[in-house]
Amino acid sequence: MANYTAADIKALREQTGAGMLDVKKALDEADGDRAKATEILRVKGLKGVTKREGRTTSNGLVAARVENGVGTLVEVLCETDFVAKSEKFGELAQQVLDQAVASGAADADALLKSTLGDGRTVQDLLDEANATIGEKIEVKRVARLEGGNVVSYLHKTSPDLPAQIGVLVALEGGDEQVGRDVAMHIAAFSPTVLTRDEVDAETVENERRVAEATAKEEGKPEAALPRIVEGRVNGYFKENVLLEQPFAKDAKKTVGKVLEEAGANAQSFARFRVGS
Incomplete structure (x- = not known):
């Protein structure tokens, strides 16, 4: 039987990050020599790198x-x-x-x-x-x-x-606190763009088409469609555009307004x- 202990297994797992079964096999092959076992794990592992290329990293x-x-x-x-x-x-x-x-x-x-x-x-x-x-x-x-x-x-x-x-956020002006508050807001509300100008025209047009089709399906009056569509497109912007999102700490203000009051620009x- 190889000359190693449970403490050796634990130490080698912590050192290499390898699974317990792989560590035990390597120690068996190395007759308990941790340095040799480490090398065995590395050599065997490199052979399997290509096989692991298709695996999912989530x-x-x-x-x-x-x-x-x-x-x-x-x-x-x-x-x-x-x-x-x-x-x-x-x-x-x-x-x-x-x-x-x-x-x-x-x-x-x-x-x-x-x-x-x-x-x-x-x-x-x-x-x-x-x-x-x-x-x-x-x-x-x-x-x-x-x-x-x-x-x-x-x-x-x-x-x-x-x-x-x-999250990283780059501001011009403001202080560390407003920067951290906005960074925390971004973490929680996951905006996709800084301003509505960054939303590509195709996406905006698609939102308009969906909003109009939905309104018609709901039986909204034809005369009210432009206003309803505009409102729903603006709702899309409020959900996705950082500066137009209601601020996490005060939903009565947008992130843009909070930055303006702090003398900062995102x-x-x-x-x-x-x-x-």
Whole structure:
């Protein structure tokens, strides 16, 4: 029988993030030598990287940092919540965030191709983690915002998981508090655009068609249709446009009004929710 203990299994699982059965098999093969077992896990894991490419990554975390007026937000995904809340995965996500900040990457492709200090790319780093942990791991999205006042906010949807929603908002003017309030609002109400001008014309026209067809189906008077359609299209804007949404802390005011009163202008924002 291999010479290892339950403590060795626990330590190797925490070190590599691999499953218990894989860890025990590796320790058996290495006769209890943890360094050899780690190498075995890595070698066997790398062989399975291609097989895992088609798997679904619906768990993971978001991480953010703001430095010198620049905010960076990354979404790192894995397959299970067990891995998502592991120390090893958390450390990996921080490495990814560090590199996103250092490289200035504005999208996932640029980040994956960027080179770490030891010569590896971020994709190499993920492949190695994929091998030892035994799950598909990927960087799904990256956002980078600049502004006079950039604020980040991370939200846990479950107390035993890392942050699942991350927000960056860039303001001109205002203070940290109004920035945080707006970031929290974005996390809760998930706007899709900053202003109605950013909604493409095709989407607006489709909303008009649906609103008109619905009103006719409801038997609304023909003379009232233009007003009803306009009201419903404006309802779409209020639901999706950040500056037109009722503010989370005071629904009598729009987000735009709250920013105006605080002497601030919103320049841009980014919102990631894990797996969506």
